[in-house]
Amino acid sequence: MSELHILIAEDHGIVRLGTRLLIKEMYPLAQVAEATNFKSTLQQLEKKQFDLLILDINIPGGDSIQMIQAVRNMQQDIPILILSSYDESIYAIRYLKAGANGYLQKESDPQEIKTAIHKVLHNQPYASDTVQQQLFQSLSATRNPQGAFKLKNLSDREIEIMHLLAKGVSPTEIKNKLHIQLSTISTHKARIFEKMEVSNVVELAEKLREIELIRRNAADNSVNDTGSSAQP
CATH class of the missing domain: 3.40.50.2300 (Response regulator)
Structure with missing residues (x-):
């Protein structure tokens, strides 16, 4: 894969650092930018094309699910991976339906985060086993x-x-x-x-x-x- 440009939109420094380190382990040549609020996120999306946006849905200045459309208005095809502390059993399916490519809880282990990043970067949807089970239960009317x-x-x-x-x-x-x-x-x-x-x-x-x-x-x-x- 050619040089990647990835944007981490997250207001907690320790989470940004941990996510950056995982990305660098996977893609040493990746260019990783950071934003600590949603206004800065949109400003960076306006200036530069990114291959992946890792987005915290509780980032300052954001309005949760409406952020997905705001991002799509800036870069229509950018893969979006939601990284959130919110309960995935309540929020994941809603954000995936709104247009996110993947949803992952911040408490996930590093290998699962790497898997999610890899899949979303390659235009594959990502959801945890728990969320996939929810989707299956919904479809099968369980x-x-x-x-x-x-x-x-x-x-x-x-x-x-x-x-x-x-x-x-x-x-x-x-x-x-x-x-x-x-x-x-x-x-x-x-x-x-x-x-x-x-x-x-x-x-x-x-x-x-x-x-x-x-x-x-x-x-x-x-x-x-x-x-x-x-x-x-």
């Missing part, structure tokens, strides 16, 4: 835990606001981050509480923890069942 159905009823914006509320982010901070009115946040909050069948933020955070626990147990059971069926 019944997910009840909480998963509740999450599917939420819009992308509601998912985004729900995540921030559960983290303890105040409505004013959400307003500044997402550039929406407090009245809009209040409306979304009421809809989230109704759909998730909770009455306050504490219950919402607890509900999300329960859903994640159920999801992990279901995934573990699926792996165990597969292993058992493989026995002679």
